[in-house]
Amino acid sequence: MHGLHRQGVLLVITRAAFPTIRYFFGGVTCRHQRDSYDYTHLLQHCRCIKSIKEVHAQILIGGYEQNQFLAAKLVGKYTEHSASNMEDARKVFDCLLDRDVFLWNMVIQGYANSGPFAESLNIYDEMWQSGIPANRYTFTFVLKACGAMKDGNKGRVIHGHVVKSGFDFDLFVGNALVAFYAKCQEIETSRRIFEELPQKDLVSWNSMISGYSVNGCAVEALMLFCAMLQDVSTPTPDRATLVGILPACVQAAAIQEGLRIHSYILKSGMEIDAALGSGLIAMYANCGRLKSAQVVFDQISDKNIVVWNAIIRCYGMHGNADEAFKLFSRLLELGLRPDGVIFLCLLSTCSHAGMVAKGWELFEKMGDYGVERNHEHYACMVDLLGRAGFLDQAVEFIKSMPVQAGKDVYGALLGACRVHNNIELAEEVAEKLIMLDPENAGRYIILAKMYDNAGRLEDVARMRKVLREKKIKKQHGCSSIEVDFVLHTFGVEDESHPSTEQIFNTLARLERVMEEE
Structure with missing residues (x-):
């Protein structure tokens, strides 16, 4: 009652x-x-x-x-x-x-949040064809569904409807468009829309920073974050901002920026939850600060599987296999169920530590925990066998795989061929890789270096000719430095910086000083 x-x-x-x-x-x-x-x-x-x-x-x-x-x-x-x-x-x-627009929106939003996402698009199409005018919320919901499906074609159609309906400069819809294009890996379009927004709120900045991070544009994410901190008119970073920028710190091993973020969290009294904690652990791991990563791990009260993944990867990537396996044992004792990422971290640890028997044991146990093996796990096993010198066993393992071997698997085998200088097998593997991944310059370069070491100069010239004819270029590395909250990035023979002339003159003077010394 x-x-x-x-x-x-x-x-x-x-x-x-x-x-x-x-x-x-x-x-x-x-x-x-x-x-x-x-x-x-x-x-x-x-x-x-x-x-x-x-x-x-x-x-x-x-x-x-x-x-x-x-x-x-x-x-x-x-x-x-x-x-x-x-x-x-x-x-x-x-x-x-x-049905009024509110009801249409509720159903579109329901499918956009929980799926099936295609049904959200179907309902939107029915609404549009019925002549019901969409509002700002309709577009935010349906763009979220397009982003979840990474359906760029449909999203561009929706973008056209946005413009026709006069919502192209609406803040809510603009933020949804920024997020959508970032999820579809059209990051330049995402940035253009971000810049065109008449006004920007915290969601605008967070969406753009996160978009750069998830698309591997670490330098751009850090530069935008620095611009956000420098501009007094922008909102104060919140938890979502920091969760979005931390992966960029991980990719760029930006320890100074990472330390500043950690300091900001502590000063603001923000709780270090699983999302923030796992990001900080990964950042410290990539910068080689294992003790700091462990301190963060110990401070997290509610440790989920993502946090355990981060700390196990931290020790594994630095060759501390014993500590990684101790943590794995603790995870099992607590009753947590390991996932595919945990096993990937452990298999990678075994590969770098040369623990072939332990690697096989873990690989076999994956089924006991209901974890499905994917291409990354198979590639890790090939790397494990190849690094240890068991190239024949690696080849047999690939043949016995229940799935078709992809570029990751053959890439691991080619790397092992280079380590153990097996040119004959490398040529076979490279031929498959060039078919699977023809635009990757690294495949050609590895084979060219092996030919060079063997004194086969004609084959070296042939590889370089192929690169020239196919116009395949190797991605150059870059360096970055932060000065007064502004991140400056430099690539090989890069003349895009506004202070290029001054920079090169300074470098020339330094070279003369070093020569004199």
């Missing part, structure tokens, strides 16, 4: 008395047929799917199934309590003869 107050009247509701409501007022009992207001209050107090369906049944019995307000409440309740119940929400929506 539930008690609700409505305009000074005690409303008593029993589960068995759905058709009517009994009012007790001045000792007199009055029976009253429920209206939409009453059903709304009942839905607000539903805490499980069963109770929602009970009220839904009474709404149908009462003849209120075409009430848009009640329908919106039902759709909201179904999507709130379980992603698997979008089917129930969809039934409510499909039964309506008249």
Whole structure:
């Protein structure tokens, strides 16, 4: 039994008395047929799917199934309590003869949040063809679904609708477009939209910084973050900003920026949760600061599998196999279930430490924990065998794989061929790699270096000719330095910096000084 107050009247509701409501007022009992207001209050107090369906049944019995307000409440309740119940929400929506934009948006959002994402696009198409004018929320929801599917073609169509509807300079829609293009790896388009926004809020900056980070543009992410800190008109970074920029610190091994972020977290009193903690651990790991990574790990109260992945990778990548396996044992003792990333970290650790038997043992155990092996795991096993000199076994392992070997697998084998100077096998592997990954200059260069070491100069020239004819260029490395919160990046023979002339003159003077010394 539930008690609700409505305009000074005690409303008593029993589960068995759905058709009517009994009012007790001045000792007199009055029976009253429920209206939409009453059903709304009942839905607000539903805490499980069963109770929602009970009220839904009474709404149908009462003849209120075409009430848009009640329908919106039902759709909201179904999507709130379980992603698997979008089917129930969809039934409510499909039964309506008249739907407003709010109802369309709720269903589009439900599918965009929980999937299937394609259904979100289907509902949007139906809405557009019905002539229902979309609003700013419609576009943010459907662009989120496009981003989740990485459907660039459909997203560009939606972008066209955005422009036609006059929402191209709307902040909410602009932020959704920035995030969408970043997810589709069209980072230059994402940045252009970001720059064109008439005003930017914290979500705008976070979306662009995160977009750069996930697309491997670490330098650009760090430069934008520095610009954000430097500009007094920009909002103060929040947790999402820091979670977005930390992967860039990891990629660039930017210890100074990482230390500043950690200091900012501590000074602001922000709790180091799993998302922030795993980012900090990865940053310290890539910069070789294992003790700092361990301190962060110990400070995290709620350690999820991502945090354990980060700390195990930290020790594994620096050759501390014993500590990595101790942590793995602790993880199992706590009852946590290892995932594919954990096993990848451990297999990589075994590969670098030459622990072939242990690697095989882990690989076999993956099935015991219900972890599916993917291309990365197979590539790691090939690397493990190849580094240890078991090239024949690596070849047999590839032949026995239940999936078609990809460029990662053959790339690991080619690397092993170079280490052990097996030119004959390297040529076979390189031929497969050039078919699978023809634009990767590294494959040609490895083979050219092996020919050079063997004194086969004609083959070296042949490899270089292929690179020239196919116009395949090796990606050059770069260096960066931060001065007064501005990150400056320099590549090989790079003349793009505004102070290029001064920089090269200084380098020339330094060279003369070194020669004199």
